Amino acid sequence: MRASTVNDLRAPLETLRFLADEFPDLPAADVHVSRLFPDRVELSFHDDLGAFEAWRAALAIGPDAVRFGTQGADDSTMNLRAEGPYGACTLSLVAYAPAPSALLATGVAA
Template sequence: MSAPMMSRLSAAFTVLASLADRFPDLPAADAAVSRIYPNRVELSVHDDLGYFEAWRSALAISPAQVVLETQCGGGPLMWLCADAVVDGVAVHLVGYGHVLVGRAEETDVVGAIAV
């Protein structure tokens, strides 16, 4: 069995560099490119859901496309996920935060994000 070559990741790395060039004033996000998903970039933000919102808007992702997930068992953690395609590469955006009191039972799909 031969090992995957770095060349398989070049489109994802190109898009990642392009995002940095296109949006230099956006908050920095953790970025990941994986040989398992060679045509995908994952951007994750941990500090502030407003950072997620800034990236969501910049990537032209509709608020209706954002999915809200919460920790099993009613834990205090939540995350927002959304996907876009940039120059033929999937971009998976994730924002991590804390569940607001009384909000954990709400729908899994966020129609409008209030941050």
């Protein structure tokens, strides 16, 4: 179902309000709500795997639900993805960070 009005986005927008009320002290995330997927909310974290982990634990998304991948022409960026139900929506968590091999190549400790 594609959302055509703001009212069609009520579920993800209310989900964001509930998250803010329930988890006010968790790290801020980039938030994505799409009219193409009005039953989904995405929280993304850039260069902060700890924030991803804090949200994953708070939402009781099991570690076995986390998927690992790499991206970029040289696979220099890793991404972690996990999702689970929250209210009337699916909540997706995504984290991006330099891949360990990219860190090692620059001399930065992982």
